[in-house]
Amino acid sequence: MSKVIGLKCRECGAEYPSGIQNTCYECFGPLEVHYDWDEIQNTVSKEKIARGPPSIWRYADLLPVDGTNYVDLGSGYNKLHHAKNLGKELGLKELYILDDSVNPTNSFKDRVTSVAVSKALELGATAIGCASTGNLASAVGAHAAKAGIPAYVFIPSSIELGKITQMLTYDPNVIAVDGTYDDANRLASEVADQNPDWAFVNINIRPYYTEGSRTLAFETAEQLGWNAPDHIVAPLGSGALLCALTRGYSELEKIGLIDSGSNIRISGSQPTGCSPISTAVQNDTEVIPIRELDTIAHSLAIGNPADGYYAKQAIQNSGGYAASVTNEEILEAISLLARTEGIFTEPAGGTTVAGLKILVESGHIHPDERTVVYVTGNGLKAQETIAEALERPESINPSYSEFTKKFSNITENNN
Numbered sequence: 136m137s138k139v140i141g142l143k144c145r146e147c148g149a150e151y152p153s154g155i156q157n158t159c160y161e162c163f164g165p166l167e168v169h170y171d172w173d174e175i176q177n178t179v180s181k182e183k184i185a186r187g188p189p190s191i192w193r194y195a196d197l198l199p200v201d202g203t204n205y206v207d208l209g210s211g212y213n214k215l216h217h218a219k220n221l222g223k224e225l226g227l228k229e230l231y232i233l234d235d236s237v238n239p240t241n242s243f244k245d246r247v248t249s250v251a252v253s254k255a256l257e258l259g260a261t262a263i264g265c266a267s268t269g270n271l272a273s274a275v276g277a278h279a280a281k282a283g284i285p286a287y288v289f290i291p292s293s294i295e296l297g298k299i300t301q302m303l304t305y306d307p308n309v310i311a312v313d314g315t316y317d318d319a320n321r322l323a324s325e326v327a328d329q330n331p332d333w334a335f336v337n338i339n340i341r342p343y344y345t346e347g348s349r350t351l352a353f354e355t356a357e358q359l360g361w362n363a364p365d366h367i368v369a370p371l372g373s374g375a376l377l378c379a380l381t382r383g384y385s386e387l388e389k390i391g392l393i394d395s396g397s398n399i400r401i402s403g404s405q406p407t408g409c410s411p412i413s414t415a416v417q418n419d420t421e422v423i424p425i426r427e428l429d430t431i432a433h434s435l436a437i438g439n440p441a442d443g444y445y446a447k448q449a450i451q452n453s454g455g456y457a458a459s460v461t462n463e464e465i466l467e468a469i470s471l472l473a474r475t476e477g478i479f480t481e482p483a484g485g486t487t488v489a490g491l492k493i494l495v496e497s498g499h500i501h502p503d504e505r506t507v508v509y510v511t512g513n514g515l516k517a518q519e520t521i522a523e524a525l526e527r528p529e530s531i532n533p534s535y536s537e538f539t540k541k542f543s544n545i546t547e548n549n550n
């Protein structure tokens with residue numbers, strides 16, 4: 136028996152068989168994976184998970200892929216760091232960082248892509264595609280290469296050189312659009328409509344794609360000894376990651392892998408130059424799409440977030456909050472994380488850490504709460520942006536006297 140019954144409309148509950156489809160024909164609501172939770176409860180266990188591979192596929196019983204023919208580059212099961220130094224600096228008793236910058240293509244997008252491409256092959260797709268702010272394009276390029284299937288990735292032309300270099304190397308068909316992510320996404324959606332056998336991971340097979348991010352909740356709980364955190368902080372782009380984390384934790388409660396009634400508070404962070412979701416939470420209004428984007432956090436530059444409405448609801452229903460942070464705060468947070476915990480992140484991670492700081496300072500996160508922060512991308516991908524905020528070292532002649540001139544106060548103290 137399959138653990139996946141099919142697809143189901145989040146709004147009206149209409150049911151569909153598994154397939155390349157993301158929208159309800161009845162009400163145009165988004166579809167989600169319809170699991171057979173009785174079947175899952177009969178197969179999943181902590182012991183079985185512990186015997187699994189050190190990747191997202193240790194949670195295969197909770198993922199929407201049948202069989203074991205995974206397109207797997209080894210994503211996930213990344214370290215949950217007990218961030219004692221950063222916690223001390225911010226005044227938090229128990230702070231953890233799940234570092235997802237160390238995935239195969241250096242962002243959390245490997246989780247969603249590994250699941251989506253595995254499912255696309257199962258559904259008989261003849262090509263893979265995506266619209267991307269940069270990281271998804273590399274993840275899709277890499278997994279399509281591994282699967283030996285053609286890929287079409289649509290990006291705004293303005294993203295970081297490091298990300299473009301990386302994605303080009305995996306050799307997908309790269310379509311760089313003069314415009315925003317939302318423009319690239321519109322074009323990709325049109326191409327998807329014209330080519331129904333092509334699986335666009337975050338468009339026409341989005342219901343399966345988002346499922347991969349739930350593994351971030353699963354591996355957090357597992358590394359906390361199957362306990363829930365009190366408060367989590369995630370970056371907000373389309374809002375899909377935050378919604379998947381919310382679902383992941385509530386499913387762990389439903390199947391009894393963590394205690395029910397954990398009441399996890401869920402908070403998010405966005406850059407001020409593109410903060411439709413955070414603004415909606417702060418003002419308690421609808422999520423209003425924006426057209427003009429101005430932020431160094433390109434991975435989060437989505438003016439019309441597909442899951443914005445649901446992300447706002449998840450935040451408010453949990454008693455969490457949402458921060459918006461400036462470019463300067465993002466760059467400061469990148470340094471703060473690196474110098475306290477030894478983790479080098481891109482501006483999306485800087486946005487999350489800067490949001491954490493603001494939420495603690497404003498009292499939205501309590502010092503006693505066991506808090507988990509999701510760092511989703513690697514600093515090496517956005518070097519030119521980060522370099523602008525750093526002072527290059529002045530070079531010296533390679534002589535001991537030059538060294539002592541530069542560090543005279545230190546060398547004198549040591550004598």
Ligand SMILES: *Cc1c(COP(=O)(O)O)cnc(C)c1O
Pocket residue numbers: 242243244268270271370371372373374375376377434435483484511512513
């Ligand atoms: C895509 C991305 C996000 C945002 O994820 P959503 O699911 O769109 O909210 C956050 N961080 C990084 C590094 C990303 O690449």
Ligand SMILES: [Zn+2]
Pocket residue numbers: 144145146147148149159160161162163164
């Ligand atoms: Zn519907």
